[in-house]
Amino acid sequence: MPDLSVEQFQTLSQQIYQKLGLHFDDKKIYFLKTRVARRMAALGIEDPREYIFMVSYADPQGLEMQALANLVTTNETYMFREYDQLQAFANHCLPEVLSAKQARGERTLRIWSAGCSSGEEPYTLAMILQEVFPQAQSWDCRITATDIDENMLRKVVAARYGCRSVNEVPDRYREKYLIEDGDEYVVRRRSAALVHTLHLNLHDRMAMRAMRGFDFIFCRNVLIYFDDDSRKAVVDHFYNALNPGGYIFLGHSESVGRVTTAFQLKRFENHLVYRKE
Amino acid sequence: MSSLQEYVEKLACADEAERTFAAEDIGYLNAPEGVPALLRRLGEEESRAVRDAIFQALIRIDANAAIEGSIRLLASDDPRIRNHAVNVLRRKAVRAIPFLNAVMRDGDKDLRKLVLDILRGVPAGGVEAIYEAALGDKDPNVVITAVENLGLLRAREFRGRIEELLQAGSHPMQVAACVEALVGMGDPSSFGMIRRRFPNLAVLPDFLLAAFLKAMAVWGTAEDFNEVAALLPLRGPHLRSAILGALFAIRARCPSAAANTGALLAALRRIVEDGDPPLCRYQAVRILAFLAAEDDVYAFLVACLSSPERLVRLAAAESLRAAGRPGLEPLLAARANEETDEEVLQALSC
Numbered sequence: 206m207p208d209l210s211v212e213q214f215q216t217l218s219q220q221i222y223q224k225l226g227l228h229f230d231d232k233k234i235y236f237l238k239t240r241v242a243r244r245m246a247a248l249g250i251e252d253p254r255e256y257i258f259m260v261s262y263a264d265p266q267g268l269e270m271q272a273l274a275n276l277v278t279t280n281e282t283y284m285f286r287e288y289d290q291l292q293a294f295a296n297h298c299l300p301e302v303l304s305a306k307q308a309r310g311e312r313t314l315r316i317w318s319a320g321c322s323s324g325e326e327p328y329t330l331a332m333i334l335q336e337v338f339p340q341a342q343s344w345d346c347r348i349t350a351t352d353i354d355e356n357m358l359r360k361v362v363a364a365r366y367g368c369r370s371v372n373e374v375p376d377r378y379r380e381k382y383l384i385e386d387g388d389e390y391v392v393r394r395r396s397a398a399l400v401h402t403l404h405l406n407l408h409d410r411m412a413m414r415a416m417r418g419f420d421f422i423f424c425r426n427v428l429i430y431f432d433d434d435s436r437k438a439v440v441d442h443f444y445n446a447l448n449p450g451g452y453i454f455l456g457h458s459e460s461v462g463r464v465t466t467a468f469q470l471k472r473f474e475n476h477l478v479y480r481k482e
Numbered sequence: 483m484s485s486l487q488e489y490v491e492k493l494a495c496a497d498e499a500e501r502t503f504a505a506e507d508i509g510y511l512n513a514p515e516g517v518p519a520l521l522r523r524l525g526e527e528e529s530r531a532v533r534d535a536i537f538q539a540l541i542r543i544d545a546n547a548a549i550e551g552s553i554r555l556l557a558s559d560d561p562r563i564r565n566h567a568v569n570v571l572r573r574k575a576v577r578a579i580p581f582l583n584a585v586m587r588d589g590d591k592d593l594r595k596l597v598l599d600i601l602r603g604v605p606a607g608g609v610e611a612i613y614e615a616a617l618g619d620k621d622p623n624v625v626i627t628a629v630e631n632l633g634l635l636r637a638r639e640f641r642g643r644i645e646e647l648l649q650a651g652s653h654p655m656q657v658a659a660c661v662e663a664l665v666g667m668g669d670p671s672s673f674g675m676i677r678r679r680f681p682n683l684a685v686l687p688d689f690l691l692a693a694f695l696k697a698m699a700v701w702g703t704a705e706d707f708n709e710v711a712a713l714l715p716l717r718g719p720h721l722r723s724a725i726l727g728a729l730f731a732i733r734a735r736c737p738s739a740a741a742n743t744g745a746l747l748a749a750l751r752r753i754v755e756d757g758d759p760p761l762c763r764y765q766a767v768r769i770l771a772f773l774a775a776e777d778d779v780y781a782f783l784v785a786c787l788s789s790p791e792r793l794v795r796l797a798a799a800e801s802l803r804a805a806g807r808p809g810l811e812p813l814l815a816a817r818a819n820e821e822t823d824e825e826v827l828q829a830l831s832c
Binding site: 232 | 502506530531535562634635636668696726727765768792793829
């Protein structure tokens with residue numbers, strides 16, 4: 206395996222951050238080194254300096270950066286993925302937004318899971334919402350799950366998941382919100398009823414403009430597959446789709462601040478979150 | 483009413499989203515006549531989201547008007563506006579070059595520096611005249627930025643010019659930038675020249691030593707190894723990572739580099755055990771791979787497999803594998819039974 210020096214690791218992480226908005230801290234040196242080694246082997250490059258130069262200055266279409274992105278990110282989706290981020294949502298952001306709404310006499314809550322894939326994220330949010338806010342049943346709460354792939358949306362509607370999808374669901378939640386059915390789990394009707402599917406292409410400018418009035422938007426580990434311009438355009442649409450005081454969540458290593466300066470950065474314990482002022 | 487007129491009027495809407503959409507629509511219309519309205523709006527717009535959308539529109543409008551407008555914005559007092567304008571012009575690349583040439587000729591030192599910021603990462607083809615002018619600029623910041631850009635781009639056609647600047651330069655930051663640029667360009671003949679300019683590492687100030695160590699990492703020979711190693715106990719912790727990086731690179735390239743093992747082991751042990759940043763400790767343990775033929779080094783690496791710091795354990799697993807002494811597999815397998823970190827397990831078993 207070609208040895209990526211610490212300096213090269215830092216240079217490459219900086220490039221990945223600038224181009225993909227993904228942050229790799231020092232702890233990730235081995236992880237990144239092993240992925241870079243795979244790309245270098247595939248390209249027949251022996252010197253890490255050559256590889257870093259290529260992704261930095263000789264990759265005008267961003268193809269190699271995208272190939273690296275595919276290796277350093279995971280397509281796997283499962284319930285309660287990126288638990289720490291969900292804790293920030295459950296413990297801080299959601300109570301804050303709900304209190305503000307109660308003070309204004311509002312009883313609606315809108316959450317958008319953008320690029321929801323097979324639905325593990327919107328159902329996770331449904332479980333958290335019911336847990337943190339039992340009154341959700343008497344409010345007009347709606348979680349809109351959108352994806353470009355209609356096959357995925359059919360899976361969301363089926364609300365039926367294998368063991369890999371529910372592995373990280375805390376036992377208490379599993380008993381309360383899922384029903385075991387053979388070697389699968391089905392989301393209980395009360396949680397499933399909160400989730401509504403919608404076919405949506407995030408690149409469709411006019412369709413995106415119609416998405417308004419959300420209190421939370423989750424679009425985790427989706428935008429890393431977009432080029433810079435598209436990512437910026439989508440995040441701008443998210444900004445317009447949010448109510449003032451609403452929050453946006455990208456993947457925990459993705460940076461909103463790099464894409465747009467429009468959001469306000471807030472810190473809850475160890476979590477950085479982005480809020481529309 | 484034409485679409486453009488409609489969108490221009492909507493730029494003044496009270497609703498922030500409508501203004502954003504209007505700016506976006508003008509961009510997609512790719513109408514140069516929309517540029518003055520966008521720039522006017524920019525002057526009074528308070529929403530960052532709308533300002534972002536206006537700049538995106540300027541990127542989309544493929545016309546000189548967008549370039550000229552963005553060049554005027556380079557003189558803004560607001561650094562955010564200047565940064566956005568730099569980004570727009572960088573995206574215009576080739577088309578903006580004649581306009582950037584004019585700024586380089588007529589602009590003040592801040593504008594000349596911004597021209598080079600725009601060109602950062604843009605291949606030097608077609609902008610040679612700008613770089614020629616920048617390398618002879620009277621403002622050191624302009625020269626330094628040009629040198630940095632050329633190094634990043636490995637623009638070897640400017641190597642001779644940068645070597646001249648290194649020889650003659652007295653501005654410390656410029657000298658350091660020249661060394662780093664030459665390292666980036668990667669011509670081994672530059673090393674001799676850098677060496678002659680700085681014959682004695684021990685007396686180099688820290689900022690120059692950091693640049694010099696990059697040259698050592700790329701070109702240093704077996705004979706240089708001990709000279710670099712001797713810096714470890716003498717220089718502050720802020721240079722440790724650069725020194726360790728150079729040592730690792732020299733030894734990986736020149737296996738014959740003979741180390742004063744006792745002194746080096748002591749210095750590296752101190753780094754591993756004295757709470758240096760985890761990445762430095764990782765580097766120190768990785769260097770020990772080259773000395774692992776010595777029993778005390780090997781024993782220390784084995785002990786590192788139980789370190790509470792995961793990067794130390796990772797480095798120890800990698801170093802022991804690289805050393806490849808007999809009886810290693812059972813040792814690593816036994817350690818793997820106690821390890822819980824996935825990546826360390828991977829390093830132990832690969």
